[in-house]
Each structure stands twice: as structure tokens, then as C-alpha cells.
Amino acid sequence: MVAVAKTKSRTKLAEQAHFRTLRLPSPFQPRLEALAAQQDWYDWAGYKAPHALWDDELEYFAIRSQAALFDISPMVKYRIEGPDAEAFLNRVTLRNVTKLKPGRVHYTAWCDDEGYVLDDGTLFRFSADRFRLCCQERHLPWLLDSAIGYEVSVVEETQEVAGLALQGPTSFAVLRDAGFKGVEKLKIFDLAEFPHEKGSVTISRTGFTGDLGYELFVPVKQALSLWDRLIEGGKLHGIRPMGYTALNRARIEAGLIVANADFVTGDSAIRTDRLRMPDEIGLGFMIDPAKGHFNGRRAILDARQNKTLKHVLVGLEIEGNIPAEHAIVYHRGKREVGLVSAAIWSPTAKRNIAIASLQRPYGDTVVDDLWVEIYAMRELQYHKLMKRAKVVPRPFIKLDRRTANPPGER
Amino acid sequence: MKNWDVIVIGGGHNGLVNACYLQRSGLDVLVLEQKDWVGGAATSRSLTPGFVYSNCSYVCSLFRPEIMRDLELPRFGLQVIPYEGGAVFTQDGDYLANYRDHHAHRREFARFSPRDAEAYERYACDVTRQCRFIQPLLMRTAPDPTSFKPRDIGELIYLGRKFSDMSAEEMALTMRFWTMSISDFLDEYFETDVIKANFALSGIIGTALGPMSPGTAYVLLHHYMGEVDGSVGAWGYARGGMGAVTQALAASFQASGGTIRTGAQVEQVLVKNGHAQGVVLAGGEEVLGKLTVSNADVKRTFLKLVEPKELPDIFLRRVKNFKIRGSSGKVNIALGSMPEFPALPDDSPCYRGDLHFTDSVERMERAYDDWKEGRWSADPFIDMVIPTTLDPTMASPGKHFMSCFVQYAPPKVGGREWTDADRDGFAESVISQIADYSPGFRERIVHMEVRTPREIEAETGLTEGNIFQGELTFDQLLFNRPVPGYAQYRSPVGGLYMCGSSTHPGGGVMGAPGRNAAVEILRDLKRGANHVSAAHDVI
Numbered sequence: 049m050v051a052v053a054k055t056k057s058r059t060k061l062a063e064q065a066h067f068r069t070l071r072l073p074s075p076f077q078p079r080l081e082a083l084a085a086q087q088d089w090y091d092w093a094g095y096k097a098p099h100a101l102w103d104d105e106l107e108y109f110a111i112r113s114q115a116a117l118f119d120i121s122p123m124v125k126y127r128i129e130g131p132d133a134e135a136f137l138n139r140v141t142l143r144n145v146t147k148l149k150p151g152r153v154h155y156t157a158w159c160d161d162e163g164y165v166l167d168d169g170t171l172f173r174f175s176a177d178r179f180r181l182c183c184q185e186r187h188l189p190w191l192l193d194s195a196i197g198y199e200v201s202v203v204e205e206t207q208e209v210a211g212l213a214l215q216g217p218t219s220f221a222v223l224r225d226a227g228f229k230g231v232e233k234l235k236i237f238d239l240a241e242f243p244h245e246k247g248s249v250t251i252s253r254t255g256f257t258g259d260l261g262y263e264l265f266v267p268v269k270q271a272l273s274l275w276d277r278l279i280e281g282g283k284l285h286g287i288r289p290m291g292y293t294a295l296n297r298a299r300i301e302a303g304l305i306v307a308n309a310d311f312v313t314g315d316s317a318i319r320t321d322r323l324r325m326p327d328e329i330g331l332g333f334m335i336d337p338a339k340g341h342f343n344g345r346r347a348i349l350d351a352r353q354n355k356t357l358k359h360v361l362v363g364l365e366i367e368g369n370i371p372a373e374h375a376i377v378y379h380r381g382k383r384e385v386g387l388v389s390a391a392i393w394s395p396t397a398k399r400n401i402a403i404a405s406l407q408r409p410y411g412d413t414v415v416d417d418l419w420v421e422i423y424a425m426r427e428l429q430y431h432k433l434m435k436r437a438k439v440v441p442r443p444f445i446k447l448d449r450r451t452a453n454p455p456g457e458r
Numbered sequence: 459m460k461n462w463d464v465i466v467i468g469g470g471h472n473g474l475v476n477a478c479y480l481q482r483s484g485l486d487v488l489v490l491e492q493k494d495w496v497g498g499a500a501t502s503r504s505l506t507p508g509f510v511y512s513n514c515s516y517v518c519s520l521f522r523p524e525i526m527r528d529l530e531l532p533r534f535g536l537q538v539i540p541y542e543g544g545a546v547f548t549q550d551g552d553y554l555a556n557y558r559d560h561h562a563h564r565r566e567f568a569r570f571s572p573r574d575a576e577a578y579e580r581y582a583c584d585v586t587r588q589c590r591f592i593q594p595l596l597m598r599t600a601p602d603p604t605s606f607k608p609r610d611i612g613e614l615i616y617l618g619r620k621f622s623d624m625s626a627e628e629m630a631l632t633m634r635f636w637t638m639s640i641s642d643f644l645d646e647y648f649e650t651d652v653i654k655a656n657f658a659l660s661g662i663i664g665t666a667l668g669p670m671s672p673g674t675a676y677v678l679l680h681h682y683m684g685e686v687d688g689s690v691g692a693w694g695y696a697r698g699g700m701g702a703v704t705q706a707l708a709a710s711f712q713a714s715g716g717t718i719r720t721g722a723q724v725e726q727v728l729v730k731n732g733h734a735q736g737v738v739l740a741g742g743e744e745v746l747g748k749l750t751v752s753n754a755d756v757k758r759t760f761l762k763l764v765e766p767k768e769l770p771d772i773f774l775r776r777v778k779n780f781k782i783r784g785s786s787g788k789v790n791i792a793l794g795s796m797p798e799f800p801a802l803p804d805d806s807p808c809y810r811g812d813l814h815f816t817d818s819v820e821r822m823e824r825a826y827d828d829w830k831e832g833r834w835s836a837d838p839f840i841d842m843v844i845p846t847t848l849d850p851t852m853a854s855p856g857k858h859f860m861s862c863f864v865q866y867a868p869p870k871v872g873g874r875e876w877t878d879a880d881r882d883g884f885a886e887s888v889i890s891q892i893a894d895y896s897p898g899f900r901e902r903i904v905h906m907e908v909r910t911p912r913e914i915e916a917e918t919g920l921t922e923g924n925i926f927q928g929e930l931t932f933d934q935l936l937f938n939r940p941v942p943g944y945a946q947y948r949s950p951v952g953g954l955y956m957c958g959s960s961t962h963p964g965g966g967v968m969g970a971p972g973r974n975a976a977v978e979i980l981r982d983l984k985r986g987a988n989h990v991s992a993a994h995d996v997i
Binding site: 057060061063064065066067068070071072091093094162185186187188189190192204315316317318320 | 550551552553555557559560561562564565566569570572573574575576577579580583586587590623624625627628647803805806807
């Protein structure tokens with residue numbers, strides 16, 4: 049016990065030096081640095097992460113035509129284990145965890161007691177009592193407090209686990225040729241362990257692009273060897289590492305939202321009116337009133353019944369080809385009814401698309417006569433455009449290869 | 459004999475802010491300062507060749523940017539430099555640092571507790587929400603809840619509306635913030651002693667309360683309401699010491715035609731028929747003024763400068779009971795070289811911020827126990843900064859000015875007055891604490907200025923040396939500051955106003971009391987106040 053305490057205090061002292069490195073290197077940093085011709089980095093939750101390595105447009109087309117490799121290590125990860133892990137997660141998250149079988153992943157979200165969304169993320173179920181929760185923001189105190197009374201342990205493991213997303217039509221072929229036998233059996237949202245080096249890698253058929261794709265998690269020590277194995281396996285399949293700009297384009301096409309970009313998470317919202325219930329950011333489908341008590345249940349169901357939901361998140365198709373990022377949305381060109389949180393010209397859909405938050409009833413029951421005001425800066429002058437916007441379903445693109453079984457090779 | 463439009467008693471920062479605004483509205487204003495220099499508790503003085511001290515107040519954050527701009531203080535030399543971090547040394551040879559970078563800050567906390575590291579986000583959000591509620595109130599006269607004047611009713615509605623805009627959760631938090639102890643409050647977020655101590659210090663600075671005393675959570679908020687150029691909650695050094703604030707104010711005042719008389723100690727406010735006529739100086743000289751404004755604290759003003767017979771008994775009783783207890787001292791040190799702290803890496807930004815040695819809330823509370831017993835703390839809490847790490851004007855290169863704010867120091871020692879021997883004992887408690895963490899520290903000392911509550915009161919006139927001109931407890935805030943019914947800068951004596959930190963919104967070198975008092979005076983004189991900017995929007 050004393051020896052343990054001493055080691056702990058030595059580590060604590062050694063960790064003092066962190067202040068010299070404000071942006072942590074990712075476990076894949078040596079590979080990323082070597083490829084980062086752009087040297088265009090941003091801060092992802094305290095990690096140094098690339099906007100683009102070589103050319104963000106070409107990286108995007110790798111997602112849609114071959115295979116793109118993206119470092120997701122900075123994602124916050126919690127290891128949740130114990131006999132009560134299922135019951136605990138069923139209590140704190142929205143979706144019904146009893147329906148999530150071992151070897152499966154689902155996209156879920158969690159709320160505070162008032163029904164406001166704290167974050168969204170993916171829940172991986174490795175076995176009956178072993179889970180991993182991946183998300184954007186940090187929730188350790190909340191998870192620990194919620195765990196009181198459950199036989200479950202919650203450990204933050206962001207820095208211990210490296211992650212990669214491999215996305216695109218040849219991603220299955222890359223994995224197969226990298227020697228992951230049996231990976232073809234993975235259906236969408238399946239996960240399985242595969243041998244790697246002396247340990248194993250968790251591969252799930254998941255992703256953030258709306259395309260065929262996989263996510264891989266390994267202990268950080270095996271990060272580089274996994275990277276190399278994928279690059280080697282992908283040689284003939286056009287594998288290309290990418291930065292966030294390309295991924296962001298793909299995720300907008302897929303209609304997926306990003307915490308603190310498309311909505312403000314509950315614990316970081318300083319202004320009360322920024323808080324959102326699941327139904328207000330398009331996550332209403334996660335709610336399972338039949339599953340019993342979960343965090344925020346009463347508030348969410350009350351809001352539904354009393355029709356007090358104030359906002360709605362919608363997909364918009366906007367005339368023309370100028371992206372409407374952060375444009376104000378108007379009804380009849382006059383009344384301000386919302387804001388565009390993400391927008392691009394979609395290369396795959398060949399449409400001008402956007403994700404927007406509107407004040408109900410606009411976007412909900414009133415969907416006609418919506419407009420967006422775009423300020424397009426061109427050579428130091430704003431071109432002020434008022435463009436018609438139409439509420440359309442998300443995702444903006446639907447690719448059969450995403451769910452095809454067996455997965456396609458190209 | 460000249461009859462001034464306004465006489466301001468005391469050339470502290472609030473007196474000068476008040477004088478500046480009144481002079482700029484076309485009034486003929488005279489500031490009377492007892493010392494041979496202006497500044498009150500915001501001064502920079504050289505007591506040994508080659509060194510300048512911030513003798514009392516030593517860091518700047520709360521001073522309202524609206525005032526800096528209105529009074530053109532940058533033009534008159536005011537610069538505020540944000541500081542870079544801070545640290546609490548722990549007794550096991552480590553330290554807990556505060557970094558400006560969000561993620562570095564989190565990782566530093568994670569060295570001690572992963573849970574606390576992530577709890578910081580919610581804590582910071584909750585504190586920010588509360589500050590956003592209070593901040594707009596700083597530059598508004600508190601409404602009188604018993605008045606039926608449309609203005610008071612309007613202000614009450616404004617307050618009520620702000621309050622009702624809150625969610626039930628936030629309202630509950632607000633009530634807790636205003637009433638809880640900082641120790642209990644921090645327990646709701648954090649589990650690690652040193653992390654709690656790191657935040658608790660803002661709850662006790664300047665206050666004769668311990669971290670476990672109810673009401674100290676608000677004191678923390680008070681220290682978080684400031685900013686350096688929009689960076690909310692940040693603290694900085696006034697270049698040239700805190701005297702730079704009052705020097706800039708004095709220069710601004712004089713440039714607009716105002717008059718300052720130093721070495722002019724006011725003995726009495728002349729009152730005739732319930733109306734102030736001016737003042738009598740030590741030596742008997744009478745100076746006449748149509749209006750008189752006191753920058754002195756409420757006790758000094760009404761218990762020493764105004765004859766009791768001129769005051770209603772209930773007012774007098776409340777002034778007597780106003781809590782303005784001495785709780786802190788100050789040790790200013792001129793150093794021949796930069797002190798070393800082996801626990802802290804040489805390239806740590808924490809040297810350019812505030813350093814502390816009290817690594818648990820319990821030690822802080824024990825230090826307060828000594829105060830209750832009428833002793834200075836044997837193991838004091840020290841807020842230590844070395845401004846010369848960022849300010850080249852206060853010492854020559856390689857030499858440093860170190861400012862130590864020290865708690866607790868009682869107004870009287872065991873019921874009797876402080877003696878010089880007490881003062882030296884108090885200083886030794888500080889030096890020995892620093893020397894424990896900094897080998898060779900004593901040898902670096904070139905000169906030292908030691909100020910117990912006795913010295914602070916003698917020099918600045920602050921009753922008991924209380925730096926806020928009265929405790930910032932909820933019973934003495936808003937429309938209760940300094941006393942109910944007189945929270946709008948007026949007094950029972952006609953033509954006699956208050957503009958010191960005894961009034962809303964309190965101390966900390968904000969300048970808001972001086973500014974708000976000027977607005978009320980201009981209202982009484984039916985003069986425009988267009989040159990007084992409203993508080994910046996909180997969006």
C-alpha cells in the first residue's frame with residue numbers, strides 16, 4: 049500500500065511538466081506529423097489535431113470514394129463496468145440499454161434532471177457488464193454521482209485508449225487485407241475484438257460519415273503498429289489519412305450533429321435559454337418511455353405532453369450554392385426564427401444543405417416561407433443574400449453501402 | 459471666502475472617481491487628502507531607493523472598465539497587465555497550479571483528482587452564471603425596497619425580473635451562494651483539499667470570517683466579478699503599482715480643472731440646520747462647500763467627522779453596528795534577487811501570478827481561529843505576488859518587489875493595541891512561512907514594510923484596517939449597505955454624501971461606489987450625467 053502511494057506521488061510529480069505542452073500529442077502524432085504538409089492544427093479537447101493534412105477537399109473525396117483514416121483518440125472515453133453497469137447506464141442515458149446486446153454499439157444521449165441534454169455519444173457494449181461511453185465533453189463527476197447505489201465502476205480512460213476511424217467504400221477491403229479475419233461478419237453497429245500484436249483491437253462498424261466505415265480502439269502502446277498495419281493493408285485501396293475539415297463535410301451530409309457546435313451541452317451552457325431537450329435537437333427518437341426511470345424522464349415527458357418544447361432542429365435545403373453557415377433563419381423574410389449551425393455545399397448530394405435550430409412552431413408545424421440571410425464575404429465586401437430554405441429530412445445523403453451485407457469491397 | 463461646489467473628503471480611488479465625474483459635469487470640486495499624497499489604499503510609494511511598493515491594494519481586476527474609459531485613464535498612464543497563473547504549494551513538496559489555458563488547468567487538477575478536474579467545468583459555469591447576474595447591479599444604485607418612488611419601484615422590478623428569469627435550479631444556487639460558507643459550497647464540487655483551498659482563498663480575502671463561516675461564498679463571487687479587458691475573472695497588475703490607478707485619476711481630475719489639497723486632514727463636517735456647509739481642517743481652517751462627499755468609511759464619517767446630535771439615533775446605532783473588522787495585514791518586501799521556490803519549475807508561469815502556502819481549508823480555518831482569539835495567525839494565509847516579474851517599473855532589473863497580503867491579523871492583540879514588537883512578530887510569521895518554501899529567502903530581503911491593521915488604519919484611515927470599508931456579508935450588501943434607508947449614497951445630513959466602499963457595491967478597488975455616488979449627486983443637482991457611461995452590456 050505504501051509502495052503504491054509512493055509510485056502515485058512520483059507520477060504526480062512527473063506530471064507537473066504538462067504545462068509545457070498545452071496541446072497533447074495524439075498517440076498517432078508521429079504519423080500525423082510526418083503527413084501534415086499543411087501544418088494546420090486545431091485544439092480538440094486539449095489535443096493537437098489536424099484540420100487537414102494535405103488537402104481537405106481531396107481528403108473528403110477519399111471518404112466518399114476510397115478510404116480515409118481519421119484519428120479519434122481525443123474523444124472522451126469512460127470505461128463503465130460492473131454487475132449493475134447495464135442498469136446504471138439505462139438510468140443515466142436515454143436509449144434502452146437492455147436492448148443493446150453485447151457486441152453492439154448504439155448512439156445515445158444523456159440529460160440532467162430537468163431533461164436538458166448534457167451530451168451525446170456512442171455506447172459500446174463489450175460484454176454483459178463491460179461498456180465504453182465515448183463523447184465530446186467531460187462528465188466524470190456526474191457519472192460518479194449517478195453511480196451511487198449501483199455496483200459499477202466508472203473510469204476515465206481517454207489518454208489510455210487510442211482510436212481511429214476508417215471510413216469509405218474500400219474500408220472493409222482495407223481491414224480484410226490488413227488481416228482482420230472475420231471482419232466481414234460485422235453488420236452496422238456490431239463490434240468485435242480482433243487480435244493485434246500481443247493484444248487485441250476492438251473494431252466496430254460505426255462512423256461519423258454516413259458511409260461504409262469502421263472505428264478501431266487499441267491501448268495507446270499499440271497505436272502506431274495499428275496505424276502502420278492499416279496503411280499497409282490499404283495500399284491498394286487508396287487509404288488516405290485526413291483531418292477534421294473533410295470529416296465535418298461528411299458528417300453534415302450524413303445529417304449528424306456535433307455537441308457544442310449544433311447545440312450547447314447542459315453543463316457548459318451559461319445562458320439558460322441555450323439548454324435543449326432531446327426533442328429539440330432531433331434526438332427524440334432515443335426516448336423510450338416504456339423502459340422505466342431514466343435521468344430527465346419526467347421533465348421530457350411533461351414537455352411533450354404540455355407542448356412546451358421551444359425549439360426544433362431541422363435539415364434545410366437552401367437555394368443556390370453559397371453555404372449558409374451561421375446564417376439567421378427568417379419566416380417570410382422578416383421574422384427571425386432561428387440559426388443555421390452547420391452548412392455546406394454537398395459534393396455528394398449536389399445540394400446546398402444546412403442544419404438549423406428553429407423556434408417552434410417554425411420548422412415544426414410551420415415549414416413554408418422560410419429564408420436564410422447569408423453574408424458572403426468576397427474580396428472585403430459582404431454580398432448579402434436572402435435565399436429560400438426548405439425543411440428536408442436528414443440524412444441529406446443515404447448510401448446503401450453503409451449498411452450493405454456483406455460489406456462491399458469498393 | 460470661496461464656497462466650493464463640492465468638497466470630497468479623502469483622495470482614495472472612489473473619492474477621485476467621484477470628483478472626476480462631478481468636475482467633468484462643470485462643478486468646481488475640491489479633494490481634501492490628509493496625507494501628502496493621494497491614493498488612500500491604492501498607492502505606490504518608494505520607501506527604499508530603487509523600489510516601489512503597492513503599499514495596500516496590490517492587484518487589479520474589479521476596477522470598472524467603463525470608468526477607465528469615461529475618465530480617460532489610459533491617457534493619464536493607467537495600464538493593467540494580466541497575470542499568468544498561480545499556485546498553492548503543498549506540504550509534500552508539490553504544488554497545485556492554476557493555468558490560463560483551459561486544458562492545462564484541467565490536467566493540473568487531474569494530477570490530484572480526475573474527478574475534480576472534470577468538476578471544475580461545472581463549478582466555473584455556475585460561478586459565471588452568478589457573476590452575470592450580479593455584475594449589472596454593480597453600476598446601479600440599489601433600490602430602496604421601502605420607497606414608493608417610481609425609480610425605486612422600477613429598479614426593484616428590474617431586480618425581480620432578473621431573478622425570475624432564472625431557472626428554479628439557478629435561483630436555489632443564488633440563494634445558496636449568498637448565504638453559504640465557501641467551504642460548504644466547494645464541497646459540492648470538489649473532493650481534494652488543496653483544490654478546495656485554491657478556490658476558498660477568494661472567499662476570505664479581506665474578510666473577518668473563516669472559510670467555514672456562512673456568507674463567504676459571496677465574497678468569492680465578489681472577487682470573480684472583475685475582468686482584464688473582457689477576460690472575465692482575470693486579475694492583473696497595474697503597471698507602476700496600484701498607485702497608478704489613483705495617479706491616473708488625480709491627473710484626469712486636474713486636467714479637467716479639479717483641485718487637490720494634500721496634507722489637509724478633515725476634523726469635522728460643518729453642519730448647520732441639518733445641512734452640511736463644508737469642513738473644518740486640523741488646525742481650524744474652515745473650507746466651505748455647497749455639497750460634501752465623504753470617501754471615508756461610514757464609521758469614520760459619521761462617528762468621527764459628524765457630531766452625533768446631527769444624526770438620527772437609529773442611523774447612529776446602525777453605523778456603530780456596521781461590521782468593519784480588521785482581519786488582514788500586509789508585508790511589502792524589496793528583494794535583491796528573485797526568490798527560488800524549489801517546488802516550482804524555473805520556467806513555470808506561476809511565478810508571474812499569485813502564490814499561496816495554505817493547502818487546506820482546515821489550515822485556513824485554523825488561521826481564523828487565531829484571529830478569534832485576538833492573535834495574528836501562527837500559520838497565516840498569504841496571498842503573495844511578485845509584480846516585478848511583469849512590471850519593469852517597480853524595481854531595477856533582477857530586483858523584485860514582493861507583495862504579501864496576510865490573513866489573519868486582528869484589529870487588537872488580545873484586547874490591547876498593537877505594539878511594535880507585535881508587528882515584528884507578525885512579520886516573522888510571514889517571513890518564516892515563505893522561507894520554509896524558499897531557501898535563502900531572508901538573505902534576499904533588502905527592505906520590508908510591515909502593516910498590521912494599526913498601520914493600515916493610521917495611514918489610510920480605514921477603520922480597523924478593513925480593506926473593504928465593511929464586510930461583504932449579505933446583511934451589508936445592496937440596499938443594506940451601509941445601512942438600510944441610506945444605501946443611495948445620501949445621508950441623514952443634507953448635502954452630505956458617501957462615496958466610499960462602505961456603500962454599494964463595496965470594495966476591491968472597483969470605483970463603482972464613487973461613480974454611482976456621482977450619478978446620485980448629479981440627479982439631486984438636476985444636472986445631466988451623459989458623461990457617465992452605463993454599465994457595459996452583459997450579453
